[in-house]
Amino acid sequence: MALPVLSRSIVHAEEKSVMTKLKLSIPEMMFLSVPYIKMGYLFESPPFPTSELILKLKTALSRTLTHFPVLAGRLITDDEGFVYVTCNDQGADLIHVDGSSLTTRDLTEYSNDELPKHLNHCFPADLLLGSEGFSKPLLVVQVTELADGVSITVNMREAIADGISYLNFFLSFAELSSGLTEITHFPDFHRDSILMSNVAPKLPSSIVQSGNYLGKISVEQKVFKFRKETIQRLKTQINETEGNNTKISSLQCLFALLWRSITRARNLPPSKKTSFMFTINCRHRVEPKLDPFCFGNAVQIINVTATAKEVAENGLFWCAREFNDMVTSHDFSAVKNHVETWEYNPQPLTEEILDGTKVYVVGFSPHLSMNEYDFGWGKPISILYREGVERDGMVIPIPGRDGGIDLRLILAPETMKNLEGDPEFMMCLA
Known part of the structure; x- marks a missing residue:
């Protein structure tokens, strides 16, 4: 059952933008068919009344939009087919929701490694994609008042x-x-x-005409917690492999474990190709380099591909080195080739993850800090994250306690069952 909405406001920038419109890049057009980024933080209740909280956040949001005028605009397509954000200050949404029937524990406690069932209440449910979403806000902030706390979630169109x-x-x-x-x-x-x-680019209708681009399939979602010590042990094991002269990161080591374990759990034929997909920041890979805080979507999705037999037989070090090599080799030439390939043959991003052979990492860095996100009454007590769609093979890394990493996995039921019986995978959770 949906929680009561107490108010819904359009918040405009405090100062009018000097920008008129911003043309979308190739990576941004790739993400037109992708749902909003949905993340937020859970806080203790502020020491002041609700009316003051909402006014405080509206004022801060208005001032922030002055620096980020794109987020107060709307998507448009011109006569030539280019997609832009028109910086017309139509505003962002701020939704105030009554969640007094819930507590912070309802959003943070896992039952049998399953996600808290009330998590979705902290995010708006009516975010449209495709051309239906072009007239809608690119940014929606939801403030949910709980019995003993408050959540603030920021929902932003990933195409921008x-x-x-x-x-x-x-x-x-x-x-x-x-x-x-x-x-x-x-x-x-x-x-x-x-x-x-x-x-x-001649965008396929599946990108621009409808947000209902994915059918329903049966999946299960569970959270697996990896302690900092466990990850370090795995990293040491892989980096000390004989003949290794490459420094492989903790995340690449964890990805190697996942790729092998999920591939085994799927029981793929030995000759079947399987891919591990993740995004890579291109700001420092182009020439000249972009500003580190260049606003927009400047990532590309890269694929590490091998047969199921290669993944199973070559071991953790081999898989981890494949990730490392792919990241290292993604230079300016690779970025340029990626852009040109999609420019002349644009494909919906979502169609790449539907065949049950891929693992796809979504979300943010698992090393994301909570300490900086203080809205004025204390640091967050938890991160809240929701994926817009749930597809077989999705991996969502979330910062865990004491430097660990929680992996939220979305898999077909049979695959999930097999994974939980996989000795190599489960041993790393011990």
Whole structure:
């Protein structure tokens, strides 16, 4: 049952934007068919009344939109087929929800490694995609008052912002809410890079006409908690493999474990190709380099592909090295090739993850800090994250306690059952 909505407001930028419109890049058009980024933080109740809380957040949001005018705009398509954000200050939504029937424990306690069933209540349910969503806000903030706390979630169209831009906005919003007069990192809106297109890609109807681009399939969702010590032990094991001269990161080691374990759990034929997909930041890979806080979506999805037999027989080190090699080799030439390939043959991103052979990492860095996101009455007590769609093979890394990583896995029921019986995987959870 949906929680009561107490108010819904359109919040405009405090100062009018000098930008008129912002043309979408190739990576941004790739993400037109992808749901909103949905993340937030859970806080203890502030020591002031509700009316003051909502006014405080509205004021801070208005001031933040002055620095991020794109988020107060709307998507448009011109006569030539280029997609833009028109910076017309139509505003962002701020929704105030009564969640007094819930407590913070309802949103943070896991039962049998399953997600808290009330988590969805902290996020808006009516976010549209495709052309239906072009007239809708690109940014929706939901404030949910709980019996003993409050959640603040920021829901942002992924076609206009990747995780770096999203988190910079969220941090700026928190800073101005806490009483600071300036934000730490001002966004850069320059568009001069290889990521832009000089021709209007002929976008398939599945990208621009409808947000109902995915059918329903049966999946299960569970959270597996990896302690910091366990991850370090896995990293040491892989990096000390004989003949290894490459420094492989903790996350690459964890991905190697996942790829092998999920591939086994799927019982794929030995010759069947399987891929592990994840996004990579291109800001420092293009020439000239983009500003680290260049606003927009500047990521590309890269695939590490092998047969099920290769993944099973070559071991953890081999899989981890494949990830490392792919990341290292993704230079300016690879970025350019990726852009040109999609520019002349645009495909909906979502169609790439539907065949039951892939593992796809979504979300943010599992090393995301909570300490900076103080809205003025204390640091968050938990991170809240919701994936817009649930597809077989999705992996969502979330910061765990004491430096660990919680992996939220979305898998077909039979695959999940097999994974929980996989000795190599379960041994790393001990």
